Amino acid sequence: MNAERRFVEELDDFEDDFDRWYVEVVRKAELADEAPIRGMRVVMPYGFALWENMQAQLDWRIKATGVQNAYFPLLIPRSMLEREAEHIEGFAPEVAWVTQGGSKELEEPLAIRPTSEAIICPMYARWVQSYRDLPILINQWCSVLRWENRPRAFLRTSEFLWQEGHTAHSSLDEAEERTKLMLEVYRDFVETELALPVIPGQKSESEKFAGALRTYTIEAMMGGKKWALQSGTSHNLGDHFGKVFGIEFLNAAGQREYAFNTSWGLSFRTIGAIIMVHGDERGLKLPPRVAPIQTVIVPIWRKDAERETVESAVDGVRESLRDVARVFVDRRDDKTPGWKFNEWEMKGVPLRLEIGPRDVAGNQAMVVRRDTHEKQAIPLDELATRIPQLLEEIQDNMFETAKRMLDENTERVSTYERLKERVAANAGFSRVWWCGDETCEEKVKTETKATIRCIPFDQPGGTGDCIVCGKHSDTEVIMARAY
């Protein structure tokens, strides 16, 4: 047992059993707990506070592009859900149905939304008559239900929290522009606020959203097994949904046209990404910008007399930090300081301030970083300027560390053998040439379990041989196993 391990004796080993580690961290850091309903979880206050901070940061970014928030019904009549064939085919196996209202059997079963295109598009059809009514740019924060078979806290639960944006446009170009814009919003949000480096790109035909023309995605690499996690998707729906749901309008030339739609979503599954990308053998490590508690103060004393002076110094510090950081003072007197250090590290708090008699005497506080474990004494009157700086440094360092992990575990692979080896060894992402044929894609999936995560926007240029069939290709894709 090494030194790191001793700090977190109750936590399953990070290297040996990453999946178990994940489950343990979720519960012990008090992010979520099991619910008495299959596949569902209770998001606990600490986890929900994290989600609220994330929501706030994503919400303003979405609104800054001209989108407004609204709310649509939870239930979708069967006839509406089934109108778009590919769409319902894609979701049918995981839709839950309401068939009874009170004691009365419903004439038409109502689906609990697995996503809201089928209830939102019919509304858009009512609202649009002219090209002047377009675009419609609406987002909603809600939960959706998909009857999942293998639940995992945040990553895959029957009910999950997300935002789903739905827009309608008068041209395909405009819809395409919006689709890409929202992916960029996601990329910026995830990289800036969550310190998660991602690879933006396009989904292959077989991996795209049910009913979409094109799906764009941001893919992140998780720690542990170095699998991929789709962390946000943006779909160009073309005019399929416009036609099916009758979103018709007269253009400037007086001709009847169908609207072009987009939809885009980011769920609390990205909390799972935060846990798996940044976490370590001591537990959770939260990015300062969204951490519910950015700085925890642990007062230390022995005698009552010491307690008084320490507490008053702590009050002063807390006051001086009021406007610069989210601070929590851990005043519990039934836990020793050492116990608290471990607990707050487990909960991923970016900075810890230790203030004891020695510090009060020296007019300073011991400041400890969660990311580097670096410990330094900082004069009390400098805390208000140093703490925000340190939080920023931690945020940057966490991004850099995650970026290094992504880069170091991504390799250009030119032989199928090597690809198989890498997937089997959980070696990370492989960048390979792909001819575009679904048979080649399928073969890799069946034989190695890796899938095309995306066709990155960032293409190397030039051409090469398809990793499977050897045919000439000008497209490089990311192959990896995914959660």
Place this chain on the structure above:
RNA sequence: CGGGGAGUGGCGCAGCCCGGUUAGCGCGCCGCGUUCGGGACGCGGAGGUCGGAGGUUCAAAUCCUCUCUCCCCGACCA
């Protein structure tokens, strides 16, 4: 939904094969005291219809049937 593993005080487990005193242990919890700068200690105490239902039996945590849930692997998915 297929394969494997597991459900026993809040958590982690033992007991189960081979049915038989009052179902144990560690941690946690409550009280008192001593402690407190990297998971403190002593003494006293509380807490269980052994996941649920049904069955076999004089007797079930233990055997049988059904069922629910969780974890791992596979298929599906944000």
